[in-house]
Amino acid sequence: MKKMARGGVEIASSPHIHRGVTTAKIMWSVTLCLLPASAWGVFVFGLPALRVLLTAIAASVLTELAISSLLKRLSIADGSAALTGLLVGLTMPPSAPVYVPVVASVFAVGVAKWAFGGLGANWVNPALAGRLLVLFAWPELLSRWDTPRLWVSGVGASPAPLASLARQASGGVGGGSFTAMAARIPPGSALDRIVGTALDRLLGSHGALPEGLLDLLVGNRAGAIGELSAILLLAGAAYLFARRMIAWEIPVSMLGTVALLAWIFGGRRAGLPAVAFQLLGGGLMLGAFFMATDPVTSPLSPFGMVIFGIGCGALTYLVRSLGVYPEGVAFGIVLMNMLVPAINRLTHRRGRDRRARVREVRR
């Protein structure tokens, strides 16, 4: 924080009220909350996943160390570099060659964060910027959906990009229902079948669970390291909500928008399974709870956050259903990151307050 002493009065820019929660505390808490999902990714994919995660974190921390010591603003303890590295690693497929996470992390910390002035001054989420750079640089390595090595029954286990599946679901043109998608991604494991039938019996006549839903929830599916398990990601997010470290407005409006669009454009037959697939598939959970909520690159006011979340969701759905790349979450969030200053200006509190005060005075 830059502070100027003028006649003994300390002048600093907002925020002025301190809640006793430091940046470092938030960063380490978020990192901690991501650990279950990360551990699950390593468990499902094995050592390659661990290698990708560790390389990403190491590259990120080393870059931070190098730049911050060069600028004599040592900042490694605030944990932001480790978190950025972890997030970069979580968005990678475990089969990514070692240089991919390294380049992504170095770009995230060196260019997206420090070139714009360091933590608090970055205008897009650093981890997503790094992820998008390597996606553009080596598209064939990053659009891959690696299949889990556990519990996969052999039916059509070939990795399929989300794009074609989402298009099938959204237009209903290909006639693909969620069951058909679930048969391919994830392949519908034995566990899913057993628990699914048990639950169906429990539900009785209230209808059957779509096949593959449980696999999606638990995270027995193809995808990047950190995006697999919706339940573990939600558990981490729940802790952050409870500690009021992330705002609920952004993930709720983002997920709600994707769900609404998937429901509207899902076609008559796809219906709710398509919604579930859009919400639980791909990187939406990871992005909505752990990336879109980054306080630096999201709006200040609750109303602004809702606008931001809706934009993220709509762009995500748009890229998923019409785009060239298989996943749209990173694009949606980064594009909305760029609009944050405009959203802040639109939803600025002071204007409304002043108008209210003027009205009071007139009365």
Place this chain on the structure above:
Amino acid sequence: VSPQEREGEAAVGRGIRLPVFVLLLAVSPALAVATTGTKALALAAVILPVLMLASALQSLLGQGVSSGTRLVLHILLVGILVTAADFIFQALAPVLRRELGIYLQLTAASCVLLGQVSDPPERSAARSLAEACGLGLGAGLGLTAVACVREALGAGTITLRLGTLGGSLRLPWLAEHPATVAVQASGALLVVGLLMGLARWAGMKRSTS
């Protein structure tokens, strides 16, 4: 910064705001196609003589012409010169001409914008010729530097060839793992932005120390 230079900047600033962005705008069509050092050199070989000749002809023909007409004259001159350059390329280097495509003719737009920056009306003929030369060299060097960085990252090679001169260099690791983003248009803007930031940062450091 010498007083003359400051005066020159002020003159530019009166006509067009933010000359850096104008310059960026001016070279961006060229950047779109400058994916190898050779192509950038070819574009530089068009821009530099066109700027200098246009400046010289402008000084010859433009005496006592009103400022609005000056601009029309300048655009006409640049258009004629770039068309001539296009014909020369078609005759001497048809392959390179085909690779550059429409962008060779589009350098006319770059030259018009660059000429506007370099050519305030009150300058003497020699001064504006020197200015055009400097600007052409600067734009050419900048283009070539950006193109070389992009080619190195995006294809793993650096080729600088004009006629029979020069050669190409294959970079050991990058050639096997090229980052295709660098040779796309977005990569050009990325590289330019980083180079501009670096230059500005260096300038800031020098002025503070």
